Amino acid sequence: MNYSHVRHLSLGLHDEDVHELYYKMMLTRAMDNRFGQLNRQGKVLAFASCQGQEGAQVGSAYALAPDDWIALSYREHGVAITRGMSMRDIFAYGYHRDNDPNTKGRQIPGHYGSQKLHILTGSSPVGTQLPHGVGSAYASFYEDKHEATIIYFGDGSTSTGDFHAAANFAAIHKLPVVFLCQNNEWAISVPTKMQFAVHSLVERAHGYGIAGVQVDGTDTLAVFDATKQALAQAYAGEGPTFIEVKCKRLNSHTTEDDQSRYRTKEEIESDRPFDPIKKFIAYMQSADLWDESLAKQVDEKVNAEIEDAQQYAERSPTPKPEEALTHVFAES
Amino acid sequence: MNYSHVRHLSLGLHDEDVHELYYKMMLTRAMDNRFGQLNRQGKVLAFASCQGQEGAQVGSAYALAPDDWIALSYREHGVAITRGMSMRDIFAYGYHRDNDPNTKGRQIPGHYGSQKLHILTGSSPVGTQLPHGVGSAYASFYEDKHEATIIYFGDGSTSTGDFHAAANFAAIHKLPVVFLCQNNEWAISVPTKMQFAVHSLVERAHGYGIAGVQVDGTDTLAVFDATKQALAQAYAGEGPTFIEVKCKRLNSHTTEDDQSRYRTKEEIESDRPFDPIKKFIAYMQSADLWDESLAKQVDEKVNAEIEDAQQYAERSPTPKPEEALTHVFAES
C-alpha cells in the first residue's frame, strides 16, 4: 500500500517522532545562531556552524539505539543535541567553564565527549576519529555486543590516511560501523572537485568493498531511513555501510573563516534554499502535522532552553588556572 | 589478421626484443640466486628475492622510455637491471662497498637510486615512494615534459596512508603516473584476504577514479603490453593507470623470513609452476625463437657477468668508517 502521504509511518516513526525531530532541529539551529552571536560578542571564542546539516545530523542520530557509540569531529552539534546532551552542558562548554562536562573548558567548542551518551571525544585533527570509531566497533565485535558505532566526518576527511586505515579495516572484518559522511562540498575553501576525482564518495567506499548509499541531506527522513538500514546491517554482522549525505554548508567553515573570499555572493545565496528545516516543515504540512500554534510552542520551548542555558553558563565558574595541570595521567 | 603465433610482433616487439627480455630475466634470476647464496655465506647481509616477479618487473620496465622516471621499494632488482644498472654496480651495492653508486654501502640491498637511470631512491618504509612518484609526475606536468613516472609497490603497500594520498592526488590532476602493483599475495605473512576486502585491487583503483587493469604476472608480454598502453595514456595527459600484476612470491619475504612458519610445504610447492621464465621459454619455443645453443649462450653470458661482478665487488674497497659522516647536507 502507499504510505507516501504518511511517509514517516512507513519508516516506523510516529507523529510524536516527527515533532521531536522538528524540535531537535530547531533547537540545533537556535543554539547554532546563538553561538554565532556569542562569538561576535567575544564570549564564545571559536565555533563551527552546522547550519544546513541539521537534517544529516539529527536524522541520523535519531536512528541510533542508546547502546550505540558515536565518533565525531567538531561540527556535529545536532548529533550531541539529539543524543541528549543538555543545552546547559553545551553552553557551559561554549563558555569554557569549569562545569563543562565534555572538556572542562579545555577544548574549542564542538569536540563533544561523554561516557554517558556514548560519545567518544572529538578532536581537531581531521580524520583521527575514524580509526577510533572502528576500534570502538572492534570492541563491540570483540565482546559480542549488539552495538554499532557511527562515525561522523566530512568530505575532506575522506582524503586522510586515517580514513583509509579505518575504512579498509572495517571492511576486512565486517565490523558494525556506519560511516556517516556529510558531504557539504567544501574542505574549508577546497571544493570537492579538488579533493577527489570520483563523482560520488560511494565509489570511494566501493574501493574498500563497503556498501554505500547517497542521500539528500535536506531530507531528514531519508537520512533517518538510510541510517536505520545501515544499523540493521551492522547489528546483523553484515559489515559497514558508507552513507554519503549531500548537504550544503550554509555558513562559513568556522567563525575564523569568511567564505566570501572564495565564493561569489550568488553561489552562497544559491545554497540558501537547501535548508533541511524548511523542507521538514513542508513535510509536516503535507502530513498534517503542522500548525502555527505548534510552531510557536516549539519556538518558545527552544528559546527558553537557550536563555536558561546561557544564563547558566554565564554564572558558572571558570576553572582555576592551576587546574589545567590535572588529568595528565590517572590520579592515583 | 592473426598474430597469435607471433604475439610479440603484434606488440611492436622484434625477435631481438624477445631475446633481450629473456636475457634480462635470466640475468635477474641469476643475480637473485647468487645474492641468496652470498647471504648464506654472510657476504650479502640482507636481501629480498624477486623470484616469480621477473615477468612483472622486466616486462614493465622494458616498456619505459629513457626519459620516464621510476619510483620503487626494495624488491625490484629486475627493474634496475632492465633499466641498465650494471651487475658490477649491483654487486658493489650488495657488498656495501664504497663504489656502490646507489648508496655508498649505506642502505640494505635493493633500494636503488640513480639520476642517470631516472630511478628515485627507494627506501624501507613501505608506501613512501608512492607520493614521491606522484611528485615526480607533478614535476613532469609542471614543466610540460613528455614523461611518465612508474611507481612499483606491492599489495601490502595499498593499505598505507601514502598510497591513499598518492592515488587520490594523481587522479585529481590526471598526472602521468603508472601505478604498477605487484600483487604477490603476501605482505610478509599477511595474506591479501587479511589486507583488503575487495576481490581485485583494480576495484580499489576505481575508488579514486583511476583506470585499472589486472594482468597475469607470469605472462611477461602481457605485462609489457599493459604498461605500454598505460604509458601512452599518461603521455596523452589522460591520467594514471593502475596495473595489478598477479604473481607469486616464490621465496620467503626476505632472507630474514621463513615462509614455512606461515605456509604449508604444499602451498609453497603449488606456487612453483607460476614461473614467468618457464612461461617465457614456452613462448619463445612456440614462436621459434628458442634453441639450446641460444640458451647456452645466454647462460654463459649471464654467468660471466655475475662472476665478473662478484669479483669486482670483492676487490672493491669498503668505505672509510668516518665517511659515514658525509652528505648529511650539501657540502659547500
Add this chain to the structure above:
Amino acid sequence: MPIKTLIEAIRDAMDAEMARDPRVFVLGEDVGVKGGVFLATDGLYKKYGMKRVLDTPLNEIGIAGIAIGAAMRGLRPIAEMQFADYSLPAFDQMVNEAATIRWRTAGELSVPMVMRAPFGAGVHGALWHSQSVEVLYAHRPGLKVVIPATAYDAKGLLIAAIRDPDPVVFFEHKKGYRLIKDEVPDGDYTVPIGKARIAREGAELSVISYGLMLHYCVQAANELAQDGISAEVIDLRTISPLDKEAIIASVQKTGKCLIVTEDTKSFSVTGEITAIINEEAFEYLDGPVMRVATPDVPGMPHNPEQEEWLLPNVEKILVAMLKLARY
C-alpha cells in the same frame, strides 16, 4: 625602509622567490583562492596560477611526500602545513624520507624543499592550534629547522630556506603574524641559516630564545636594565643545526644562562642547549643554566585564563633573570 608584519614578510619572501625562480611553487590546504588561513599566500594564486599555488586534498602525508618527489626532480616546493600541529601526519615523510635522501644516496639525490607552518599559542586555539613541535624535527639530522623572531629575519631566512639545497622546516609564530612588525627591505636578500644573532648586548647573564618569546626576553632584559643588571639576549633563529659558537661565546662572556621556550619544558630544545653549554663552557658557569617554559601539559587549554597562566611571559622571564642574576 617600510615597516611590515611577520605575515607580510613571509608573503614577500615567497612572492619574490616565485618571481625569480620558476621552479618555486606552493602546495597545501587552502593556499590557493583563499590565500591560506592566515593569508600567507594571499594574492599568489591570482599572480602565479593554480600550478604554482596548489590547493591539495586534506592529507599531509601527500603534501610532504609529493613535495619530496617534486624536489628530487629539481623543483623547489614550499609545502604549507596549515598548522604545525597538523604536520605530524607528515612526520614520517619528513624525518624518514626528506631528512635521509641526500645522505642515503651519498649525494646522488637531494630534497630542496621547505615545509612551512604556523606554530605557537596565545590565540586560544587549544590543543591543536598552539603547539611547538620544533624539537621533534630538530632531532633528526638532515633537516634544518628555522624559526624567525622578526619580520626582517622572516623574509631573509625564508628566501635562504627556499634556495637551500636541503630540506628546511620553517615555523612562524601565529600570534606574531600581526604582532611582530619591523623594517623589511623591498627586493630580495637572505639571512644565513645556522647563525644566531645578538638581539640585545649585555654582560651579566645570557638569555637564549627564539620566536615570539624572544621579544618577551628583550622586554624583560630592558626592564632588568633599570635594576642595573645587564642581560644579553640571543635570538637563535635556527634551531637545528644550533649555532654553538654564538651560544658558547655569550655564556663565556656572562657566565650565566637562561633559556626560554614556549614549548612544554621536558624534552624541549632547552635540554640540548643546556647540554652544549655544559660540555663546552662548564668552567665559565657561575650558576645553573635555568629554563622558562610551559609546564608539562598534553595540550594548551582553550580557556584563556588557563592558557595565560601556563604560557611564559615577561614577568616570569624577569623573575627567572633576577633569580639567576642574584645566584
Add this chain to the structure above:
Amino acid sequence: MPIKTLIEAIRDAMDAEMARDPRVFVLGEDVGVKGGVFLATDGLYKKYGMKRVLDTPLNEIGIAGIAIGAAMRGLRPIAEMQFADYSLPAFDQMVNEAATIRWRTAGELSVPMVMRAPFGAGVHGALWHSQSVEVLYAHRPGLKVVIPATAYDAKGLLIAAIRDPDPVVFFEHKKGYRLIKDEVPDGDYTVPIGKARIAREGAELSVISYGLMLHYCVQAANELAQDGISAEVIDLRTISPLDKEAIIASVQKTGKCLIVTEDTKSFSVTGEITAIINEEAFEYLDGPVMRVATPDVPGMPHNPEQEEWLLPNVEKILVAMLKLARY
C-alpha cells in the same frame, strides 16, 4: 629462577596478561600466524585465536588509531609496531590523540593501551631498522615511555604497562632480544613505571643510561673499578616521566655525571637529563655533565664497519668515564 632472554620475557608478559585479563589483545603486522618478525608473539595466536592476536593491514595509523578506539571502550590493546622506525606514520595518533584524551576530557575518557616496538641498532639493519625514537614520544606529556634493560624488568615493566590506565610506549632493544639474559620469575609481577634503579653502586661518578647501552656502561664501570675508580650506574627504565629523584640523588653523591644513549646526540634524551641535573644539583657538580651517543647522522649505515664505528661501545664509554673522573 629460570634464565630467560629479553624476547622470552616480553612474550611471557603478554601471555600472562592475556591469560589473566580477557580485555587484553595484540594487534599489528605479522603478529598472528608468524608470531611477529622477532617472534615476540610466537604461540599466542594458537593459544588465544585471531580476535586476540590480530594481523592488521600495513597501516600504522590504523594500528594505533584502532587501538586507541578500543582502549577508550575499555579493552587493553597491545599495538605492536614492527620496528620503532615504522611507528612514525602513527605518530600523529599517538601524540595528538592517545596522549591527550584523558586530559582533554578531564578524565571522562582514557586510553589504557601499550604501543610496543623493537628499537636500536647493531644488526646492520641500516636507516629504518636501527632508530632510537624514544625522545620523540617522551616530548609529549600524556605518554609514558619505557625501555627495559633486563629480561626481569622487561616482563615486570610490560605487565605494569598493560595494566597502566594510560598509554605507554614500550621500546625493546632488538639486538638485546637474544643477547640479554637474566633470571625471570614465572607467573606475574610488576616493576613500577617511573622508577629508575641503581644497576651498580658507586661513589665517584654517575653513569646514566638505559636499554642495551646500560650493559655496556656496567661493563665499563667494572673495568674502571680495576683502576680504582668507583662508578655508579643508573638504569633509567622509564624515559618519561623521568625519575628525577634517582638522578639527582646519584649526582649529589658523586658530583659527576656521564649520560649514555644509542640515539644520535643532538636533541636526544641526554639533553633533558643534563638540564634537570643543572637545575636541581648544580652546586654538587664537580665537572661538566658529559655525553656518549651516536654522532649526528640521518640514519645508521648498513655497512657494518661504519655502523660499529658510529655506535657507542664499552671502550668509548670507558674513555669518557676516565676523562670525567680525571676532570
